[in-house]
Amino acid sequence: MPSTTDAEPGREPRSGPRGRARRGLPEGSGLSSSGGRRAPSVTGRVFSILEAFDGDHRALSLTEIARAADLPVSTAHRLVGELAAWGALERGADGAYRVGLRLWEVGSLAPRSVGLRERAMPILEDLYEAVRQNVQLAVRDGHEVVYVERLAHPDAVRLFSRVGGRWPLHPTAVGQVLLAHAPAAVQESVLAERLPSFTPRTVTDPVALRRILAAVRRDGVAVCDGMIDLAALSVAAPVRGEDDSVIAALSVVVPSPSDGGSGGGGIEPRTLVPAVRAAARGISRALGAPTAARSDAVTRRGGTRP
Amino acid sequence: MPSTTDAEPGREPRSGPRGRARRGLPEGSGLSSSGGRRAPSVTGRVFSILEAFDGDHRALSLTEIARAADLPVSTAHRLVGELAAWGALERGADGAYRVGLRLWEVGSLAPRSVGLRERAMPILEDLYEAVRQNVQLAVRDGHEVVYVERLAHPDAVRLFSRVGGRWPLHPTAVGQVLLAHAPAAVQESVLAERLPSFTPRTVTDPVALRRILAAVRRDGVAVCDGMIDLAALSVAAPVRGEDDSVIAALSVVVPSPSDGGSGGGGIEPRTLVPAVRAAARGISRALGAPTAARSDAVTRRGGTRP
DNA sequence: TCCTTCGCTTCCGGTGAACGGAAGTCAGCC
DNA sequence: GGCTGACTTCCGTTCACCGGAAGCGAAGGA
Secondary structure, three states: OOOOOOOOOOOOOOOOOOOOOOOOOOOOOOOOOOOOOOOOOOOHHHHHHOOOOOOOOOEOHHHHHHHHOOOOHHHHHHHHHHHHHHEEEEOOOOOEEOOOOOHHHHOOHHHHHHHHHHHHHHHHHHHHHHHHEEEEEEEEEEEEEEEEEEEEOOOOOOOOOOOOEEEEEEOOOOHHHHOOOOOHHHOOOOHHHOOOOOOOOOOOOOOHHHHHHHHHHOOOOOOOOOOOOOOOEEEEOOOOOOOOOOOEEEEEEEEEEOOOOOOOOOOOOOHHHHHHHHHHHHHHHOOOOHHHHHOOOHHHOOOOOO | OOOOOOOOOOEEEEEEEEOOOOOOOOOOOOHHHHHHHOOOHHHHHHHHHHOOEEEOEEEEEEEHHHHHHHHHHHHHHHHHHHHHOOOOOOOOOOOOOEOHHHHHHHOOOHHHHHHHHHHHHHHHHHHHHHOEEEEEEEEEEEEEEEEEEEOOOOOOOOOOOOOOOEEEHHHHHHHHHHHHOOOOHHHHHHHHHOOOOOOOOOOOOOHHHHHHHHHEEEEEEEEEEEOOOOOOOEEEEEOOOOOEEEEEEEEEEEOOOOOOOOOOOOOOOOHHHHHHHHHHHHHHHHHHHHHHHHHHHHHHHOOOOO
16 A cells, blocks of 8 residues: 555644754753754754755754754764755855755655646636736645745735745635645644734634534635735635646635735635636636536636637 | 856756766776766765756656666665755655655755746746746856746747756757856857757857857847747746846747747747746846946836826 | 555654754954 | 853754565555
């Protein structure tokens, strides 16, 4: 039994705040030179070096890497040297290390991001042209959404998310779509967590969330108003794969009408629903989803090509 | 002296055909159980596993990985297990391994690809809207171009390149631009190689190529007609960074007018030059390039937004 | 049904790759 | 000139890694 894929243990919730050692939690405060556990494989150390980089830390010195990865400098030096020799890291003229092109190349073979992206792109383009706002494509990984693609108009609402970035599932429209169609075990496990709140409008109550998820399944769209940022409202719809399961979600983010300030010339969110739904079906069809193919005539955009 | 970045040793030219062992070359043929050299670090083995994946091999079984990476199955099994546990690889329901989302995430922190891409995207979009053909953004790595982004219209010429893919410098317009502005050492070293030919029109003669590079520097554009694919013509211009050095190249690919067949309703390539040049300057400006900023008024695209 | 094949997984003893403290080097700064 | 902080090199010890071999289980053929 090849197994593994489905049950998914939720992949350790994205290690704590950076800089904090990644050992256990046993405070103790002591240097713990003997007690502390550690995943002591070379591979593990390499990973912890890679994890030292994130959206806010794209360039790190050797010492910073060593500190973030909780490794002795000399060890970090050796490993970083190997990583840089292969091209996983690159060293700038300033001596700082950055993620290298080679690593990006391999990463760009990931079917769940780039593979998906390639097929979705033309349709995302069209949707973007139509709304001239933020258009996002995301997948679920464990208990989080990972943004795979994003087209952003310079004048559109500024978002907190980022291509390659992660967010919790419950306060984002894409997350709600993905959660609503996730295996029951995942849903329960998310609902059992204490969910973080970002604005007064963030829904964190399990009962309320459960109701929302049911609505999302019923309507085929999720609408999130000001749950992460009071100024933004997003509308998302599910993207289905060959086996008709939901593998991604598509969203448009516009200024929130309920946000007093900026939203002035905003679009009425209701009008976005058909466009988002149609685009999501379009992508599903491009991926070979059975149900999307059925209503072909209806969903087809623009004129037929001669 | 932090060094390293510039001299660039050309990074071992993308290991041979896959499946071929990666040991030295000493044919010998023998099992070489004792003689054979090998880069025997764990990190190196991990890399050779990652290298087993490429555009034509996005899903591999354990045995295939072991064969491609030239590792004993049991060793591959252990390492692949660690990679999968972290998320660098993912195992599908079919038991095959694919590149994982986590690796893609880290890769998407690479400043030379995604960082560049993020700033270039809006301008690429506009150019794409204008020409409705293939628009590409690429950087140089050693003696190759690496394609960082690509917008392709469904009806445009089908290209051989791929986001995340590599090609030699000399037969591509982006490559010629990047080579023309590369450090002298790199240029000489490329010109000294025996350059592969792809079509009858591929320029491989060092003298001719040198002339082309000079023209590219003079004109600020490269035009490549049918050097990789007789049906395609591409026009490229340089993108400059903060220090005014060329860090990327932008191109538009259209059907070749000299190609008898399809090119029918093609665009006259000459007309593309200003658009490509303007877009490249636009990106340079967005990146903070000094020369691009200067002629701001001239390069500014479209009307000012109210 | 039994046998073979093939791919994956597990086990385990020997060993050399990796570890990391310590010392050396180099800038920048007081 | 001495100090600080970051990076690099050295080297003896040790334990993580290696990989052959055996065990499994599914698929296919007789």
